[in-house]
Amino acid sequence: MDLDDTDNSASSAVRGERAASQTLRAQLMLRSLIIGGELKPGERVSELQMVDRLGVSRTPVRAALIHLEHENLVEALPSGGYAVKELSEPEILVAIEIRGTLEGLAARMAAERGAPADLIAAAHVVLEEIDRIVLPGPRPNGLERYVRHNARFHDLIVDMAGSDTLARQIERAAVLPFASPSALVPMEPGSVETHQSLLLSQFQHRIVLQAIELRQGARAEAMMREHARTAHCNLRRALIAGRKLAELAVASLSSNS
Amino acid sequence: MDLDDTDNSASSAVRGERAASQTLRAQLMLRSLIIGGELKPGERVSELQMVDRLGVSRTPVRAALIHLEHENLVEALPSGGYAVKELSEPEILVAIEIRGTLEGLAARMAAERGAPADLIAAAHVVLEEIDRIVLPGPRPNGLERYVRHNARFHDLIVDMAGSDTLARQIERAAVLPFASPSALVPMEPGSVETHQSLLLSQFQHRIVLQAIELRQGARAEAMMREHARTAHCNLRRALIAGRKLAELAVASLSSNS
């Protein structure tokens, strides 16, 4: 069978991933289709249709669907098969709260157990990089760099907790489009409002890191929780601004490498 | 092909489930094999071996393995295939902490949003049933009834939060043998120590429910978290007493209907 992706309508999602397994390719492409809105919420995801669309056979498509079910992006229909899960605003808020709660737990564990020195140092470096982005003032193009460093900081906090189980659980909670720490993409790139929001987030980053260093578990946890609630504001703003879900796909996909 | 389970070495795990799909059967049986210790931690789970052992073909076995991977019971090997995940004591403690944290979040959300009256009433009924079990004093055979009602109470709290997303996440966190709220099975049935532990748990139940009714979110959350840490003691006791993981399989499996 022809396995290259020359005629693949969703091949842009797997740029540079052509060596990966068919299952992973199907998973990434399906995620992209769902988050990008090309598959409407509530719509049935026909396996054969996906075979035509993704260029892989039914087996990897089916495996990808099982994975996506656990990621809360599709749900199993009672009569068999899967449908794109419709995300209500309250459920997204809950997902954000779950992520914040678990990241708060990670921060507290890091503070109570003590975080490895190299991770602390790496976090300081990341925060200084963010400083160089946000301190000079609002500038275009700084947003995507911020998102990258922000995601790295969150990953470092989770790593400091030293638990693979916790890391996985957090990763799963952050799959939903607006629940990811990188979900501030819909913000207006150059606006003063955006810039102030980033400054506040950076303050929170510093407090979390300081609390972890000082072994202040409760403080680290509370601040991390509050920090996650920044996403609430972003979601509210995005819902008011209109449907720009497609933009989120890139950030959401790039954050789980 | 012969599809009945007459020569099925693990058929006891699916008693009453013969109408279910092959995938679900494979998932339940594999869970039982892993939690029951028949598959040793770190051991590779050969698909063909499981085909022989479970009496289903490779496709359902493979689907079940993907599900179990998301349940943290197996992990994907870099070279392909899966292996039984080895659960270190610290990781189990983390899993308990995750469950407690998320159940605490559920209790707080129930308190802040207000729980449906019928669920509150149902919870009161359950607590009165538990009272009838533990108040008269230590008695044999009360333990399994306690476990059942205890699981029901925890489910009710989660339901009160009114979020399917949160419910799923908690369910996943509670799959690990000792992380489930039903994980007090290894306790000695008739001992005074066991009875006092149950009494304390029941006090905590009452406080959580009262806090939810009074809209005391922080109190409900803190008490629910602390309540989950009861499992820490049970784990410690079980590890001292010796390996009786097999007993936990039943409780763990029955709690996720």
Added chain:
DNA sequence: TTGCCCCTATCTGTATACATAATTTTGCCG
């Protein structure tokens, strides 16, 4: 005797064939 290389046996990933169940469409009757 020991270490390295090759060969074999098995295992996974993928594709596909087949049977059962669900859904849609079409035709007929009221």
Added chain:
DNA sequence: CGGCAAAATTATGTATACAGATAGGGGCAA
């Protein structure tokens, strides 16, 4: 003209065939 039923199409669940890869064992050479 509308509703219901039946048939056909399509969907999923399951089993299996096949190819590439991997790991392990045995044999040969130093």
